[in-house]
Amino acid sequence: MARLRAVPAPTPPVPRAHRRLRVLYLTCHLPFPPHSGGRLRDAELIRHLADRAEIHLCVVSKTYEQDLAHQAEAERYCASVAVLPAAPVAGGAADDTTPEKIRRHHCPEMRELLAAKLAAGDFDVIHVEGYYLMQHVPADASVPVFLGTQNVEYLLEEQRSTLCGAAAPVRAEVQDAARWAEESAWLRADACGAVSHDDLTHIRTHVRIPVTRWTPDGSDHLSPTDTGDLLPGLGNGPRVLYLANFGYQPSADAGRLLCEQIWPSVHSQVPDARLILAGANPPDWLREYAAHDSSITVTGPVESVTPLLLRADLFLAPLRIGGGVKVKILEALTAGCAVVTTPVGAQGLAPEVRAAMAVVADEHDAVEAATALLRSPERREELRAAARDVASRLPSWPQAARLLHDAWLAMLDRVRTAARESAYARVDERVG
Incomplete structure (x- = not known):
């Protein structure tokens, strides 16, 4: 007589949308x-x-x-x-x-x-x-x-x-x-x-x-809410912004590179430009840079980064260490910023998204790209338009x-x- 194949006890159903x-x-x-x-x-x-x-x-x-x-x-x-x-x-x-x-x-x-x-x-x-x-x-x-x-x-x-x-x-x-x-x-x-x-x-x-x-x-696809200029005393010169949690070593490394090697050269060529370093856990060495250089502002954590992004003429993120996708880059693109970053900063992004930014190889190229963009409102607006376009096609939260x-x-x-x-x-x- 042929053996009947026993049927095991059913496993519990996978929860679906009707059950949280x-x-x-x-x-x-x-x-x-x-x-x-x-x-x-x-x-x-x-x-x-x-x-x-x-x-x-x-x-x-x-x-x-x-x-x-x-x-x-x-x-x-x-x-x-x-x-x-x-x-x-x-x-x-x-x-x-x-x-x-x-x-x-x-x-x-x-x-x-x-x-x-x-x-x-x-x-x-x-x-x-x-x-x-x-x-x-x-x-x-x-x-x-x-x-x-x-x-x-x-x-x-x-x-x-x-x-x-x-x-x-x-x-x-x-x-x-x-x-x-x-x-x-x-x-x-x-x-x-x-x-x-x-x-x-x-x-x-x-x-x-x-x-x-x-x-x-x-990324937030809603229109960003402008709550006013958080830094009204900076004047009318172009603003360069970097956002970071400075307690995270890769972000702090980029901040140090920016202050020590990139910003002095950029500022010497665009003297009315101002650098804004915003985000949590700014270390003492970063505040010391701001104390000795009036062109640098360290804000510490802010309730919303939107007002800073909307008033930034350039978003500069010279990251050398990193993986995944950088939320700061997504935020900058969503706000329609002209972005200069490195291959590490552009990691994980599709080619069409990378094309909407100036992706530079090293700090020397970062100086050149940032200086050229600060001197060219037309080129900045081209990157802004490209950023807004690709941001509209990024995944929402x-x-x-x-x-x-x-x-x-x-x-x-x-x-x-x-x-x-x-x-x-x-x-x-x-x-x-």
Whole structure:
């Protein structure tokens, strides 16, 4: 008699639009207020996902008191918010190759909190924004893990090593350990997302993950609101703007390069020009430049960057280290700025978007491009028009949120399919 093939028990259905996903969302900062590109990304995604997902935000904070003060802003969009202080682990031992990102975000309390939440709650997705936070996800977690990747971090470290050279050599074993740690995190996840197609291709090339999705940054396609000139005392000369979270080393590096090597040459040729350095965490050395050079203004964090962007004659971002897509570049394009940046600043953007900017090879070319544009209102207006045109075709934040939500659903579909296939395989093995 022919054997009948047993049918395994059905797997739970993947939640759809009629049921909001319950998501544990793990980040390295409270997204509110959005004073950096990374915070802005998380803030906008959470804001636009609030109607289709129940977000339980868990934060490993390096700025604990500051984040606690703004927790109520996050609670407007999240079902719950937990902010715990990072407990960094000191490095320095000769045989210690643990990546700095992992050591900086060490937090035993977060591991315990996530384990307790997973034991008590019926979650659909664990979303981890950054591989270095995977250390907090319980190894036995039964909830699918989606790993968001804003940068391939070990590629940034390789850029820093190349840039510093003999001045700050990085041991080969340290670089190898960083690569291993990040790729191991990708492999541990059930799905990965990347903000740029370049990073997505890199991940797909180096590891085999069933679900890898493009989860881009967005840009605000609404008409920017002008709340008036934030710097009325600067006069009528042309304004050059750079936005950054100066607490982030690649952004600070570009700010130092701008002040030390690019701006003195530009200002000598366009004496009435003014340089505005805006953003959170300006270091003392940056404020010292402004104190000794009246053509430089350091604003610190501002409530909205729109007024600065609308009055900028030039947006200058000489980035030498970076990955993914730069939110500051998207903001400048959306505001219709004439943009001068480097290949690193233009990373992850389509050729037609890069064509709407002046992309320069090095600081010497940055000086030439910036000076030429400050002297030519006609050429600046051509770049402004090109920026406005390409910005209208960039993903919006609502579109970016939908793409992330779709990526979560694709992961859940894949997990359900894999569970069904595994169940059939076990049945076949028993009756074969």
